[in-house]
Amino acid sequence: MSKRHHTDETPPLTQTPAWKALQAHHQAVRGLHLRELFADDPTRGERFAAQACGFYLDYSKNRITTETIQLLIQLASACHLRERIEAMFTGQKINVTEQRAVLHTALRAPEGERILVDGKDVVPEVHAMLARMADFTRQVQGGQWRGHTGLPIRNIVNIGIGGSDLGPVMAYEALRHYSQRKLNLRFISNVDATDFAEATRGCRPEETLFIVCSKTFKTLETLTNARTARDWILREMGGERAISRHFVAVSTNAEGVAAFGIDARHMFGLWDWDGGRYSMDSAIGLSTMLAIGPEHFHAMLGGFRAMDQHFRSAPFEYNLPVLMGLLSIWYNNFFDAQTAAVLPYDQYLKRFPAYLQQLTMESNGKHVTLDGAEVDYQTGPVYWGEPGTNGQHSFYQLIHQGTRLIPCDFIGFCQPLNPMGRHHDLLMANLFAQTEALAFGKTRQEVLAEGTPAWLAPQRMFEGNRPTNTLLAQRLTPEALGSLVALYEHSVFTQGAIWQIDSFDQWGVELGKTLAERTIPELESVQEPALEHDSSTNALIRRYRQYRRQ
């Protein structure tokens, strides 16, 4: 493994005094139990809490002391987190491997703010695009935008993958309560034709509008699905002219969009300073705006913006994204936790864990530092999760009694969007109960005192000391969703800054794409192809070809 050559001023991360201090501190506190920490300090529950942008973060049920937070903040300072934040917000090219600025924060900057990229203020362009999106949305929602045969649009089908799908799907599901129910939103991402077949089932082409969402307009899955959609429209309605009424595109690639046959006037642009997994609040969110309308979309942007301002200006000890990012470092790098669970207690957030998987793992799944040196510490953990309470009846067993340490983020809202009987109190009681059970567990004495026979006591006791964050907000509104997403975006940024990695590239997706391109003709050719893969891949391809033709 190549190692970075460090000068005396920049020792490798694991050699910095701040890192070493945390290692020593970890040795001292890792045996502490949350039972003791809470017993020793009756105010702990309020002391280890912070709030911003309508979110209350209770991080008291973490295996930390006041000193832990101080040391983590010292690490953040030693890694120049404050300067890195400023570099991002001011448009410096912090995505070094692609030589790009990272400015998703400009997507929600207020009109009048100036953010320069290569000397050009990008904020007016952002607002011009938002205005175009709003105009288009009003035409579709109001029925003025008509299909080729003159019928109004009833079905919106977003075709995209990765950041061009997960954000739109997640936001659509999350904000469904605010959506105009007369439009029927569907999403196609997978190159598996089943996705297309099922998403378009029951849709009349005359009433269907496709949004082809692809930053590059080169992605295999999206272009394949878009061509299938094009064929479907042409087959049903004939005439190329139908395309212009049934397709719009969101992309940076005007040539690709034109070559596909989509009218330039129906293309919504993006910028190279906005990465796919950070783009749900750009034109990639056109489906979101169509669903919830421009006003709610702007409220969501306001939520993003509020969290941006908080991240940029709040002292680290009260800074929600910084605290969450540092706690993630604490478990990942000092307790050697390999995964982290995200557990929203809100059915509308059912796709939030999937969305976070791309945000966190495509950003921080890196093995080299900004200057290309191999890291000698773990980077991004595996994120996973499901909404509560469903997960409780599935995988929580392992979190409670398994052998691994899995830090969890619980997310809940105080007011239900669909008040019905006791449902909401039952839901939230479960959230609170889970964090309590995970932290405090149940001792052998408690188990025996309940009359459990001694032989069964090991199975029935809970060690506890399982760390959790709880994020609580009043209500799941568009604004709250914007703040929540920005909170995780900036927590990811905080972690990437400490690990000194490029959180904004994704070279790791390339090899599989290239090998797939090479394999496609081998599967499709009529002649038996000469296969030059390894013996396993060769055998799999031969078997596939054999079975496919039977």
Ligand code: F6P
């Ligand atoms: O292959 C990964 C990726 O490049 C993601 O980063 C991106 O969100 C997704 O593919 C889709 O890319 P595009 O919007 O260019 O189609």
